[in-house]
Amino acid sequence: MAINRDCLGREYRAAQPYEVTRGKIREFAGAINDPNPLYTDVDAAKAAGHRDVVAPPTFPIIMGMDAAAQAAVDPELGLDFSLVVHGQQSFRYSRPLQAGDVVDNVTRITEVKNLGATEMITLETDISTVEGEHVVTSVNMLVVRGDAAKDRA
Amino acid sequence: MTANVRYADVEVGTELPEQVYPVTRLDLVRYAGASGDFNPIHWNERVAKSVGLPNVIAHGMFTMAEAGRLVTDWAGDPGALVEYGVKFSAPVVVPDDDAGARISVSGVVKEKRDDNRVVIALTARSGGAKVLARANAVVRLP
Numbered sequence: 001m002a003i004n005r006d007c008l009g010r011e012y013r014a015a016q017p018y019e020v021t022r023g024k025i026r027e028f029a030g031a032i033n034d035p036n037p038l039y040t041d042v043d044a045a046k047a048a049g050h051r052d053v054v055a056p057p058t059f060p061i062i063m064g065m066d067a068a069a070q071a072a073v074d075p076e077l078g079l080d081f082s083l084v085v086h087g088q089q090s091f092r093y094s095r096p097l098q099a100g101d102v103v104d105n106v107t108r109i110t111e112v113k114n115l116g117a118t119e120m121i122t123l124e125t126d127i128s129t130v131e132g133e134h135v136v137t138s139v140n141m142l143v144v145r146g147d148a149a150k151d152r153a
Numbered sequence: 154m155t156a157n158v159r160y161a162d163v164e165v166g167t168e169l170p171e172q173v174y175p176v177t178r179l180d181l182v183r184y185a186g187a188s189g190d191f192n193p194i195h196w197n198e199r200v201a202k203s204v205g206l207p208n209v210i211a212h213g214m215f216t217m218a219e220a221g222r223l224v225t226d227w228a229g230d231p232g233a234l235v236e237y238g239v240k241f242s243a244p245v246v247v248p249d250d251d252a253g254a255r256i257s258v259s260g261v262v263k264e265k266r267d268d269n270r271v272v273i274a275l276t277a278r279s280g281g282a283k284v285l286a287r288a289n290a291v292v293r294l295p
Contacts, residue, residue: 050232
C-alpha cells in the first residue's frame with residue numbers, strides 16, 4: 001500500500017508530556033556505553049553550567065519513535081511499519097535536554113516522496129517544554145522498502 | 154567537566170582522531186530496552202535473515218550515538234552540540250560472538266561559522282563499509 005500523499009502536513013501530538021528523568025538518562029547513556037559524567041553526575045553537570053544532568057544528543061529519538069509509532073497506526077496514512085528502515089536522522093537543538101524537563105512533542109509529516117518502488121517519509125518532531133520553550137527538533141526520515149513489498153505481493 | 158576545545162584554537166582541517174567503539178549482541182539488547190526500539194532485526198538472526206540481511210544489524214541510532222561520542226568527548230560537553238545529522242548508508246552487522254563488531258569513527262573540522270560554531274564531518278566505518286554518510290555535527294565552542 002502506497003503512502004497517502006494527502007497526509008502531507010498532518011500532525012500527531014503525544015498523548016501526554018514526557019518527563020525526562022535522571023534514571024532514564026543514566027539507562028540510555030549506559031546502553032550507548034558512554035561514560036561521560038555529565039550524563040550521570042549532577043555535580044559535574046552543574047560545574048559545567050547545566051541545571052541538572054544532560055541527556056545524550058540522540059536521546060530524543062525516544063520521542064521521535066513514539067511519533068513514528070503513532071503514524072504507523074494511522075489508517076489513512078498507509079505506512080507499513082514492517083517494511084520500514086531508518087534512512088536519515090537529525091537533531092537541531094536550542095539547548096540541551098536535561099533531567100527535570102517535562103516536554104510536549106508535536107510531529108508533522110513534512111515530506112513524502114518515492115524513488116522507484118521505494119518510498120520515503122519525513123517526520124519532524126518539535127520537542128518543547130510544557131512551558132513552551134523549544135528544546136530540540138528531531139527529523140526522522142523513514143524508508144519504506146518497495147522491493148520487500150513486491151516480494152510479499 | 155569544562156570544554157576541552159576553544160573556538161580560537163580550532164582550524165578548518167583540525168582532526169578528531171579515530172576511535173573504535175565495539176558493539177555486541179548484548180549492547181543491542183540493552184539499546185533496544187533503553188530506546189524502546191524492539192525491531193527484531195536488531196536481535197533475532199532468523200528475522201534479520203528472512204528480510205535479506207546478512208545477520209543481525211545494529212540500530213542505526215546506536216551507530217549514530219557512537220559517532221556522536223567522538224564529538225561530545227572532543228568538545229568536552231555534550232551540551233555544546235547544537236546540530237547533528239546522519240544518513241544511514243550501510244548496516245553494522247553484529248555476529249553472535251563475544252567480540253561482536255567494531256565501529257571506527259573519525260572526524261575533521263570542515264567549517265568555522267559565526268557565533269563560535271564549528272562544523273565537524275564524521276566518518277564511520279564497520280566491516281569495511283561506510284556505515285554513515287553526510288554525517289555532520291555542529292558544536293558551539295567557548
